[in-house]
Amino acid sequence: MTVIQRRTDNPVAHLTEADIEAIGLELDALREEVFASLGEADAAYIRRVIKAQRVLELSSRGVLLFSLFPPAWLLGTAGLAVAKILENMEIGHNILHGQWDWMRDPAIHSTTWEWDNVAPAEMWKHSHNEIHHRFTNVVGRDNDLGYGIMRVDEDQRWSPATLGQPLYNFINMCVFEYGIAAYDLELGKYYKGKKKVDAEFKRDLRMVLGKIGRQVRKDYLLNPAAAALVNPFSAVPAFLATLTANMVANLARNVWTHSVIMCGHFPEGVATFSKTSIEGETRGDWYVRQMVGAANISGGAAIHMMTGNLSFQIEHHLYPDMPSRRYRDISPRIQDLFERYDLPYVTGPLPKQVASAWRKVIRLALPNNAFGRFNRAPAWSRDPLPPAEPATESEAA
Amino acid sequence: MSTTATRATSTRSTATRSTVTPVRDGIWRVLSAVTTPLVPSDYLDLLAPLHSGAALRGRIQAISAETADAATVLIRPGRGWQGHLPGQYIRIGIDVDGVRLWRAYSLTSGPRSDGLVSVTVKAIPEGKVSNHIVRRARPGTVIQLDQATGDFHLPGAPPPRILFVTAGSGITPVMGMLRHRLTELADVVVLHSAPTSDAVIFGTELRDMATARRLRLIERHTDVEGMLDPGELDTLVPDWAQRETWACGPTRMLDALQERWERAGAEDRLHTERFRPHVLVTGEGGTVSFTRSGTVVEAGGATPLLDAGEAAGVLMPSGCRMGICMGCVIPLESGAVRDLRSGNLTTAVPGDGVKVQTCINAAAGPCELTI
Numbered sequence: 230m231t232v233i234q235r236r237t238d239n240p241v242a243h244l245t246e247a248d249i250e251a252i253g254l255e256l257d258a259l260r261e262e263v264f265a266s267l268g269e270a271d272a273a274y275i276r277r278v279i280k281a282q283r284v285l286e287l288s289s290r291g292v293l294l295f296s297l298f299p300p301a302w303l304l305g306t307a308g309l310a311v312a313k314i315l316e317n318m319e320i321g322h323n324i325l326h327g328q329w330d331w332m333r334d335p336a337i338h339s340t341t342w343e344w345d346n347v348a349p350a351e352m353w354k355h356s357h358n359e360i361h362h363r364f365t366n367v368v369g370r371d372n373d374l375g376y377g378i379m380r381v382d383e384d385q386r387w388s389p390a391t392l393g394q395p396l397y398n399f400i401n402m403c404v405f406e407y408g409i410a411a412y413d414l415e416l417g418k419y420y421k422g423k424k425k426v427d428a429e430f431k432r433d434l435r436m437v438l439g440k441i442g443r444q445v446r447k448d449y450l451l452n453p454a455a456a457a458l459v460n461p462f463s464a465v466p467a468f469l470a471t472l473t474a475n476m477v478a479n480l481a482r483n484v485w486t487h488s489v490i491m492c493g494h495f496p497e498g499v500a501t502f503s504k505t506s507i508e509g510e511t512r513g514d515w516y517v518r519q520m521v522g523a524a525n526i527s528g529g530a531a532i533h534m535m536t537g538n539l540s541f542q543i544e545h546h547l548y549p550d551m552p553s554r555r556y557r558d559i560s561p562r563i564q565d566l567f568e569r570y571d572l573p574y575v576t577g578p579l580p581k582q583v584a585s586a587w588r589k590v591i592r593l594a595l596p597n598n599a600f601g602r603f604n605r606a607p608a609w610s611r612d613p614l615p616p617a618e619p620a621t622e623s624e625a626a
Numbered sequence: 627m628s629t630t631a632t633r634a635t636s637t638r639s640t641a642t643r644s645t646v647t648p649v650r651d652g653i654w655r656v657l658s659a660v661t662t663p664l665v666p667s668d669y670l671d672l673l674a675p676l677h678s679g680a681a682l683r684g685r686i687q688a689i690s691a692e693t694a695d696a697a698t699v700l701i702r703p704g705r706g707w708q709g710h711l712p713g714q715y716i717r718i719g720i721d722v723d724g725v726r727l728w729r730a731y732s733l734t735s736g737p738r739s740d741g742l743v744s745v746t747v748k749a750i751p752e753g754k755v756s757n758h759i760v761r762r763a764r765p766g767t768v769i770q771l772d773q774a775t776g777d778f779h780l781p782g783a784p785p786p787r788i789l790f791v792t793a794g795s796g797i798t799p800v801m802g803m804l805r806h807r808l809t810e811l812a813d814v815v816v817l818h819s820a821p822t823s824d825a826v827i828f829g830t831e832l833r834d835m836a837t838a839r840r841l842r843l844i845e846r847h848t849d850v851e852g853m854l855d856p857g858e859l860d861t862l863v864p865d866w867a868q869r870e871t872w873a874c875g876p877t878r879m880l881d882a883l884q885e886r887w888e889r890a891g892a893e894d895r896l897h898t899e900r901f902r903p904h905v906l907v908t909g910e911g912g913t914v915s916f917t918r919s920g921t922v923v924e925a926g927g928a929t930p931l932l933d934a935g936e937a938a939g940v941l942m943p944s945g946c947r948m949g950i951c952m953g954c955v956i957p958l959e960s961g962a963v964r965d966l967r968s969g970n971l972t973t974a975v976p977g978d979g980v981k982v983q984t985c986i987n988a989a990a991g992p993c994e995l996t997i
Contacts, residue, residue, distance in 0.1 A: 272724030280672055287669060330939045333726040336668075338941050340919060343663035359920075443662045451660050550939075 240500060240521050240573050248570060252520075253513025255566060260548055263555050264331070271552050272332050278319055279337070286312035290452055294459045296470040306474040310481035311535075316345045317486055318537025319553060325354050327550045347406045347441045352413040352433060362549050366494060366501045366522035373494060374501065376401070376408065377417040380593045382501050387596040394594045398587075405483035410437050448475040485535070488583050489526070493542040495586035496524045498575040519546040520567065525576035532579065533557060543574065675768045678705030682771045684718075687742060689763060692827045696748040696795065697760045698734060703743060703771060710774030712802040713872070716745065717945045717953055719770030722758045726770065728944050728953065729755045732798040732874075732899075733774060734828075736805030746827060748795035772945075772953070778872065778899040779803065784811050785870035789863055791883060793819040793854075793875030794827075799899055800874060801828050804835065814841040815863050819875070821849045854879065856886035867892045874899040912989040916940045916997050917959060925989045931963065932984035940997060947985045954984045961993025 244252075289308030296302040321344030323329070329337045343350050356372065364370035368384050375381040378401065379394045401408040411417075414433055418424040453471040460467035500521040507518070526532060526540035533540050541556035544563055548556075567574040577585070657666040667680050675683055684701040691697050710716070710733050719728045731745035749760040778799055780788075788811055790800045797818055808814070820826040826845060836843035844862055846854050859866045867890045873883050880898045887896040911927035914934055919941070925934035932954050935942040945953020958980045962973045966986050974980040974993075984995070 268723040269721070270724075272721060283664075283669060283672060327939060330941065332721070332724055333936070333941060334721075335941060340941055345663060440663075443659070446659055447662050451656075455660075 241517055244517065244570060249511070249513035249517055251513075252566065252570060253511065253516050256516045256547060257512070259559060259562065260551070263548075263551060263559060267331055267552065267555075271554065272329075272334075274554050275320075275324075275329050275332075275337060275552070278315070282312055282315045282320060286316070293452060293471045293474050294456045296456055296474050297460060297463060297467050302470055302474055305471075306477050306481075309474065309478035310485075313345055313478055313482040314485055314535055315537075317482065318489070318539065319534055320344075320537075321346065321350075322537050322539070323553045325350055326358060328552045330550070345444070346409070347437070347444050348410040348413050349436050349440045352436065353409065356413045356415075358549065362546070364507070365519055365546060366499070367504055367507055367518075368501050369504050370507075372412065372415075376412050377415075379590060381495050381589060383593070383597050384501065384503075385593075387593075392594050395587075395591050398590050402484055402487040403480060405487040406479070407441075408487075410441070413437075448479060488579070489536045489539055491586040492526050492579065492582040493523055493539060495589055496575060496577070496582045497585050497589060498573060499524050516547060517572075519543070520572055522546065523575075524582060525574070526579050526582055527576050528578060543576075676702070676704035680704060680706070682706045682773065684769050684771045686763060686765050686767045686769060688765050689759075691760075692746060693748075693825055693829075695760060695825075696746060696827045698744050698746045699759060699763070700735075700742050700744045701769070701771070703741070707741075707743075707771070708773050710743065711779040712806040713779035713799045714774040714776040714802075715778075715799065716743075716774050717772040718745065720755060720759065720763070720767070722754050727755050728770070729947070730945055730953075732778075732802060734798050734801045734805070736802075746795070746798045746801070748827065776899070778874065778897060780807060780872075787813045787865065787869045788815070789866055789869035789871040790814070790816045790818075791854075791871060791873040791875070791879075792816070793879050796873075796875035796899070797827050797832075798874075800872065801831075803872075804841070808835065808840055811841075815844065815869070816841055817844045817846065817854070817862060819846040819848050819854050819879075822847050856882050859886065867895070870895050870897075872897045872899075910990060912961070912991040912993060914989050914992075915994045917994050918997050927964070927988050927990065928966070929988055930966065930985050931982070931987050931989065931993075931995065934989070935984065935995070935997070942984060942997065944985060955981045956984060957996040958982045959994040959996050962990040963987040963993055964990035 285308055289305045289312055291305075292301050292308065293305035296305055321342065324337055324342045325339050325344065327339040330339050332338075335341055339354065346353075361371055361373045366374060368374060368382055375385060378397050380387060380391045414430070414437055415424060419426055419430060424430070449472055452475055453468040456471035457464035457468040500518075502518060502522070507514070510518070520543060523542040523546045525543050526536060528540060538553035538556050539545060541553075541560055544551075544556040544560055545553070547563070564574050566572075576582075654666065660666075661669060667677075670677050671680060676685060682704050684703045684707075686699055687702050688700040689697050690700075712733070715730045715732045717728050717730045719726050721727075731747055733743055734746040735742065735744040747756050747759045749757045776799075780803055784807065790803075792800050800816065804814075804816075816832065818826065818832070820829075823829065823845065826832065832841075832843050835841050848854075863869070867887075871883075871887070873880060873896060877900060880900055883896065884893070884898065887893045911925055911929070913922060914925045914931060915922045916935055916938070919939075921935070921938045921940050923934050923938045925931065930947075932942050932944055932947065936944070943954050943956065947954075958972065958974045960974050960976045962971055963982055964971050964987065966988055971990055972980060972982055972987065982995075
């Protein structure tokens with residue numbers, strides 16, 4: 230992928246201004262329709278998911294008190310991993326988007342929710358809701374394009390350090406929640422000296438360290454200590470078994486969420502945009518950018534639940550604050566819209582999309598077209614035009 | 627109307643507290659460390675939503691029809707309930723079509739050994755909450771509660787002669803007083819207006835009280851006899867000006883009573899409970915910023931800030947929506963708002979943090995609210 234205006238087959242080039250306006254009006258009308266129909270069934274759904282998640286987490290931690298018994302370790306670890314994934318995705322991510330604010334329940338509200346993740350909700354909401362969702366795929370504005378540590382677009386600058394990005398991506402995947410915290414703190418910018426350490430940074434850092442402390446104490450101290458208490462005659466092995474169970478559950482959650490999120494914007498076929506392209510952007514333009522700037526994951530109900538409905542990343546980007554269970558309902562109508570305007574609705578099964586995203590991370594570790602065919606973008610996104618303006622590159626790097 | 631009401635608070639002996647609290651606090655802290663980022667209550671709520679320490683809630687035990695469009699809701703309050711004085715009201719938060727809406731209702735229950743309380747709700751046209759409660763709510767539903775509040779109640783030592791002037795659902799706080807305290811009251815006149823005889827809420831009970839000569843009941847059926855004119859008081863209740871009077875009903879009636887009592891120089895003896903704001907002047911509107919949520923909306927001069935915020939999805943505290951309960955008060959960081967009842971302007975410069983009632987104030991130019 231590459232900044233859209235310079236792509237040989239710009240996927241939106243055929244749209245007229247009137248088309249874009251019509252798309253905007255149609256999407257606004259669909260939004261109105263869905264929001265007007267929200268009601269008791271939606272409220273019951275999120276409360277049911279939250280309840281199920283809490284029961285699963287509590288019982289998994291209960292089972293892990295007996296983790297010396299290998300089947301209990303397996304069961305408890307799997308249960309805890311699933312509970313953490315549900316909490317972060319279908320519950321946390323979506324509540325923090327304000328998808329459930331309309332219920333006016335202070336217990337399920339974007340202003341009060343805190344999630345089971347070392348990144349404090351407050352900071353994540355800023356970098357995710359305000360920056361990423363507003364500037365989706367705008368090179369130099371949307372830090373989610375490679376998280377500031379990777380080059381995931383031909384128009385981002387290559388440097389020798391980029392060679393290591395498959396490794397960076399692998400490490401980030403394993404410790405993803407810490408990666409998010411560092412990213413929300415904009416640690417990279419401070420490290421490179423692009424931002425000065427000030428009182429605000431110190432406050433944020435304290436907030437992150439406090440959150441890390443509480444998360445670590447819960448997962449790696451209290452839960453294992455409880456297992457040790459329950460098994461007084463083999464306290465140390467019990468402690469260690471439950472400790473590893475928590476570590477594996479957190480690792481599984483990290484790998485899973487990282488993979489799902491990579492599928493949202495990195496697979497081949499997703500478009501990016503230059504900073505200048507969004508100047509004077511209309512509502513319709515914004516919608517169109519979201520339409521071609523995200524990719525879905527195909528699959529069944531389990532996939533949708535475990536990805537927090539980010540399997541409907543396109544629908545989510547059109548309506549970030551729409552309750553997630555509605556994405557599935559509107560998806561056929563969104564696909565119909567794509568078809569009518571001849572736009573690419575990028576989707577595929579999870580393994581295919583993950584592989585596509587990884588392929589891009591590896592391909593772009595090398596300079597553009599450095600090794601002939603190997604690291605060339607697929608034909609449809611090849612770019613014969615001169616490179617983008619330097620300002621865009623330097624900030625994107 | 628001030629809400630600094632005396633509450634029938636339960637007091638725990640300090641001796642018990644001094645030994646139990648540190649232990650309990652310690653346990654709570656450990657549990658909180660286990661359940662972080664949630665709190666132990668989040669898990670306890672799954673099992674026992676009315677447990678102590680939780681946000682105050684209640685469970686609807688029964689709903690019984692009073693008239694064609696009014697019903698009494700019997701509520702089991704949660705463990706934190708501190709009791710009430712008859713005549714006071716509570717705010718109830720109930721989910722209607724998935725949305726939590728808060729309204730204030732007077733407590734109507736009499737003395738009960740089982741600790742249950744009741745409110746009596748009259749369905750008003752277009753009233754989302756009142757219609758939901760009267761026609762659709764079911765026993766077993768868990769609702770949100772606030773502690774009882776309000777100063778519309780009888781003093782500890784009741785005056786010798788009392789007059790209650792009520793209309794429609796204005797009888798509800800008075801019924802709470804009568805059920806609890808009628809035996810202590812020597813001379814009571816109830817002057818109640820309703821469209822018809824059948825529409826009188828608690829009609830049977832009031833008439834029974836009258837038959838038993840415990841009070842004098844004057845029913846005014848307005849469909850036939852027309853609205854009560856305060857001028858008629860001289861014939862209906864000749865000694866009205868000497869009676870300590872509690873009045874509850876529509877604004878127009880209360881305004882007329884107020885004027886009559888003032889003319890007689892007896893305004894000290896008139897206590898009123900108002901239902902709706904009285905819209906006199908509309909402001910010119912403006913851009914309203916809700917600073918914590920980062921929401922910015924254009925609000926018209928006749929739109930209460932509360933409505934403007936809620937329509938934009940801001941989690942606005944709210945209560946009676948009529949300007950009396952202070953449940954919706956939030957700081958006005960800067961800008962100007964206009965009171966929809968009086969037309970009065972309230973202004974603030976950054977740092978002031980003037981607390982304003984959002985349900986009866988509208989934007990009068992750009993303003994910032996801290997929420």
